[in-house]
Amino acid sequence: MDIVFKALADETRRQMLDRLLEKPGQTLSDMVSNTGMRRQSASKHLKILEEAGLVVSRREGREKLHFLNPVPIQEISHRWVDKFSKVRAEAILNLKAALESDEQTGG
Numbered sequence: 001m002d003i004v005f006k007a008l009a010d011e012t013r014r015q016m017l018d019r020l021l022e023k024p025g026q027t028l029s030d031m032v033s034n035t036g037m038r039r040q041s042a043s044k045h046l047k048i049l050e051e052a053g054l055v056v057s058r059r060e061g062r063e064k065l066h067f068l069n070p071v072p073i074q075e076i077s078h079r080w081v082d083k084f085s086k087v088r089a090e091a092i093l094n095l096k097a098a099l100e101s102d103e104q105t106g107g
Contacts, residue, residue, distance in 0.1 A: 001079070004072045007052035012037070013045050017054060020068040027063050 007013055016031060023030075032042045046066060049055040053072045058065050 003052045024067045025065040
């Protein structure tokens, strides 16, 4: 999971993931168009994203198409975010129950 966090730590890589989410199946040329990023830099970033499992690619003829793989992000969400959300939700429900109990007892 550390490799996923490392990959997500870079803003450029997060932007690349956002672009793949908006338009799956982009080539390297698609990824760099209108960004000011050089192909060599984008290629290095894509390699890191692929190693982390965040991007998968498929060859179609001469082109290499890139796709977002949401599974590692979902795993992070399941392991970290969902746990903390559950704790907060339980705290709110406990507070609600306590307030309702006070109202019923006239407190």
